Amino acid sequence: MIPGLQAELASQFDIHFNRPELLDEAFTQASYVNEHPHQGLKFYERIEFLGDAVLQLTVSEYIYRRYPEMPQGKLTRLRAAMVQEASFAKFALECHFDRYIRLGKGEEKEGARHRASLLCDIFESFVGALYLDQGKDAVVAFISRVIFPKLDAGWFDHAIDYKTALQEWLQRDGDVHIEYDLAAETGPENDRDFTMTVAAAGKIIGQGIGKSKKIAEQSAALQALTSLRGQQETLVDHGRDQADN
Amino acid sequence: MIPGLQAELASQFDIHFNRPELLDEAFTQASYVNEHPHQGLKFYERIEFLGDAVLQLTVSEYIYRRYPEMPQGKLTRLRAAMVQEASFAKFALECHFDRYIRLGKGEEKEGARHRASLLCDIFESFVGALYLDQGKDAVVAFISRVIFPKLDAGWFDHAIDYKTALQEWLQRDGDVHIEYDLAAETGPENDRDFTMTVAAAGKIIGQGIGKSKKIAEQSAALQALTSLRGQQETLVDHGRDQADN
Numbered sequence: 360m361i362p363g364l365q366a367e368l369a370s371q372f373d374i375h376f377n378r379p380e381l382l383d384e385a386f387t388q389a390s391y392v393n394e395h396p397h398q399g400l401k402f403y404e405r406i407e408f409l410g411d412a413v414l415q416l417t418v419s420e421y422i423y424r425r426y427p428e429m430p431q432g433k434l435t436r437l438r439a440a441m442v443q444e445a446s447f448a449k450f451a452l453e454c455h456f457d458r459y460i461r462l463g464k465g466e467e468k469e470g471a472r473h474r475a476s477l478l479c480d481i482f483e484s485f486v487g488a489l490y491l492d493q494g495k496d497a498v499v500a501f502i503s504r505v506i507f508p509k510l511d512a513g514w515f516d517h518a519i520d521y522k523t524a525l526q527e528w529l530q531r532d533g534d535v536h537i538e539y540d541l542a543a544e545t546g547p548e549n550d551r552d553f554t555m556t557v558a559a560a561g562k563i564i565g566q567g568i569g570k571s572k573k574i575a576e577q578s579a580a581l582q583a584l585t586s587l588r589g590q591q592e593t594l595v596d597h598g599r600d601q602a603d604n
Numbered sequence: 605m606i607p608g609l610q611a612e613l614a615s616q617f618d619i620h621f622n623r624p625e626l627l628d629e630a631f632t633q634a635s636y637v638n639e640h641p642h643q644g645l646k647f648y649e650r651i652e653f654l655g656d657a658v659l660q661l662t663v664s665e666y667i668y669r670r671y672p673e674m675p676q677g678k679l680t681r682l683r684a685a686m687v688q689e690a691s692f693a694k695f696a697l698e699c700h701f702d703r704y705i706r707l708g709k710g711e712e713k714e715g716a717r718h719r720a721s722l723l724c725d726i727f728e729s730f731v732g733a734l735y736l737d738q739g740k741d742a743v744v745a746f747i748s749r750v751i752f753p754k755l756d757a758g759w760f761d762h763a764i765d766y767k768t769a770l771q772e773w774l775q776r777d778g779d780v781h782i783e784y785d786l787a788a789e790t791g792p793e794n795d796r797d798f799t800m801t802v803a804a805a806g807k808i809i810g811q812g813i814g815k816s817k818k819i820a821e822q823s824a825a826l827q828a829l830t831s832l833r834g835q836q837e838t839l840v841d842h843g844r845d846q847a848d849n
Contacts, residue, residue: 420657430649
């Protein structure tokens with residue numbers, strides 16, 4: 360058993376494994392197994408193979424349902440941004456998974472513990488272990504805390520462009536009319552600056568300047584998103600304060 | 605509603621959709637929607653996005669459990685062979701899905717109905733629809749009839765080499781001792797032929813010749829597989845005959 364890991368999962372996520380040997384497997388690299396040849400240890404790769412597919416499906420299903428009008432191309436780009444190595448490595452760190460990986464001495468020395476590729480693997484293998492131990496619903500509950508909130512926080516906006524991100528954000532709870540308007544054209548004929556505003560339900564919520572209307576629209580959408588999310592975070596923080604009291 | 609499709613699914617697979625509109629979506633290409641603009645139709649691409657991930661997971665989980673000793677690299681190669689376009693296109697034909705695709709006239713003329721890429725898409729979108737309508741277990745039941753028997757039939761052996769395929773086949777129901785032995789070396793020193801035999805539980809089940817021992821082993825494993833599968837098919841056919849009578 361890996362010291363501290365089960366307590367960490369219990370306190371962070373209220374996750375309790377029925378078969379902790381799956382956790383041991385998920386957090387053990389081949390280099391560690393090679394250094395401890397007579398303990399019958401398993402390393403994480405097979406379970407990671409499964410976890411990878413579990414994450415693909417659970418993330419796909421979430422964005423498929425959440426964005427009922429989003430075309431396939433955008434769904435694919437969004438999923439790719441969410442399930443990439445850099446994202447999973449960050450999630451692994453956030454969950455403190457780096458502290459519990461069992462590595463061989465050589466790998467440890469070379470800094471493998473902080474390598475994005477290993478952290479990504481461990482995130483996947485943890486999800487594979489959770490799936491084997493408790494099924495898909497437990498995985499969905501876990502990534503609902505670790506991955507999905509990042510959608511609202513804007514981590515993956517670049518994958519679907521800011522105008523789409525703003526639209527998805529505003530229309531989460533129903534249809535809202537969104538309009539982009541040209542507010543000003545300035546500068547000489549051959550070096551124009553365009554100022555676009557974006558309005559939701561008739562109220563201007565963002566403004567942007569750019570060398571084309573398209574760029575100005577993206578900039579207006581980003582400003583609107585930033586400001587709306589700022590307001591939401593304040594609300595969330597406020598909610599938290601109240602809950603704490 | 606697409607004429608005949610529900611009857612086909614009922615008679616072939618005993619599958620009955622609760623929401624047949626999901627089936628319509630899964631079998632309709634964008635070109636058809638464009639030709640019928642006022643019917644509020646949906647085309648298959650979003651549902652295919654989901655189906656693709658469902659197939660990845662269900663196939664991964666099946667081979668993960670079925671081959672408990674198979675290392676990740678081989679699992680990955682095997683999955684890649686199983687979920688590729690050419691495989692899915694064949695499964696779609698076998699299920700007669702080609703008959704029910706709704707296409708625009710131009711696409712029909714250009715032969716899209718028989719194109720592997722479209723057949724593969726439709727196989728995936730059908731699985732997506734089945735998943736949305738009835739959940740993962742229904743998908744597993746379906747692909748247990750359409751995909752998994754192909755493993756035993758040798759469709760994907762090339763992905764994992766014949767020695768591995770033979771081993772997996774023989775050890776489906778428990779451990780069996782497998783041994784390769786050099787039976788003969790013939791020909792001149794600089795142009796040797798090696799004959800290898802393969803034995804299971806002490807009984808020779810295949811023999812192969814090659815310019816190296818490795819090649820001869822692969823050839824022996826292939827011969828053993830072919831002959832074992834021939835025997836099994838005879839048994840299966842016999843069983844079928846009896847069931848029919």
